[in-house]
Amino acid sequence: MSERAFDKFTKRAKQVLQYATEEARSFNHPYIGTEHILLGLIREGEGVAARVLEDLGVKLSQARHSVEFIVGAGEGPVHQDQDLTARAKKVIAFAVEEARRLNHHYIGTEHLLLGLVRNGEGVATGVLDILGVSLEQVRTQVLRVLRQTPGASPADRPSAGSSGSAGSSPAGSAGSSPAGSAGSSPAGTQRQSKTPYLDALGTDLTEMAEAGRLDPVIGRSHEIDRVIQILSRRTKNNPALIGEPGV
Numbered sequence: 576m577s578e579r580a581f582d583k584f585t586k587r588a589k590q591v592l593q594y595a596t597e598e599a600r601s602f603n604h605p606y607i608g609t610e611h612i613l614l615g616l617i618r619e620g621e622g623v624a625a626r627v628l629e630d631l632g633v634k635l636s637q638a639r640h641s642v643e644f645i646v647g648a649g650e651g652p653v654h655q656d657q658d659l660t661a662r663a664k665k666v667i668a669f670a671v672e673e674a675r676r677l678n679h680h681y682i683g684t685e686h687l688l689l690g691l692v693r694n695g696e697g698v699a700t701g702v703l704d705i706l707g708v709s710l711e712q713v714r715t716q717v718l719r720v721l722r723q724t725p726g727a728s729p730a731d732r733p734s735a736g737s738s739g740s741a742g743s744s745p746a747g748s749a750g751s752s753p754a755g756s757a758g759s760s761p762a763g764t765q766r767q768s769k770t771p772y773l774d775a776l777g778t779d780l781t782e783m784a785e786a787g788r789l790d791p792v793i794g795r796s797h798e799i800d801r802v803i804q805i806l807s808r809r810t811k812n813n814p815a816l817i818g819e820p821g822v
Contacts, residue, residue, distance in 0.1 A: 588682055591612065591618075591619050603652055606657055607660065609660070609696075610642045610646065611668055619684060622683060623721065624687060627713065633670035633703070641701070645701050662697040666694050669694055671688035685721060692714045
């Protein structure tokens with residue numbers, strides 16, 4: 576995923592994903608799964624998720640031992656880039672949805688933990704079970720902490736360049752959903768998007784084109800005209816671009 580796809584992630588949430596990548600590499604796993612996200616949440620140490628897990632008695636060393644017990648370690652060092660598993664991607668999608676439900680315009684460690692709990696499957700669930708922590712306990716504790724937190728620290732806010740207007744909420748800056756934070760709405764209302772997952776995890780090429788942020792395409796007028804012609808058809812409207820990579 577591109578860096579732009581995570582604009583609404585706080586610095587701590589991005590750090591969690593970086594730690595998850597490092598944890599996967601330390602186990603010689605060629606993928607990033609729910610277990611690595613859980614380890615990243617614990618290892619981050621300062622966000623809402625880390626505080627919740629600490630309150631529930633979840634220790635990083637114990638969680639690592641549980642991961643090794645369930646899936647073991649890989650046989651050799653990982654040389655290629657690791658991709659998120661389907662379940663890990665689902666956790667992130669659920670995190671986006673949880674942020675929207677809470678009317679937060681950012682995605683923090685707490686939303687990643689709620690997404691992990693909501694997913695309810697994967698190695699991370701098994702790790703928590705081994706450590707004697709139920710998913711319901713985690714969710715209840717996260718929501719309790721959010722209600723008790725009057726505001727978010729700077730590290731809990733989205734990085735520079737992310738969209739959304741600032742406000743107050745139980746866990747920090749409140750605003751529109753992750754999808755609806757691209758612009759300000761009249762006072763007392765927030766614009767809601769019909770595609771929150773796409774807005775939070777995707778790249779709007781149309782918006783980039785309108786803002787003049789796309790690189791120019793040179794020497795491809797014929798190909799572009801042909802693609803437009805094919806896309807305009809009622810049937811047989813799937814263009815296929817054939818050629819060497821990067822050409």
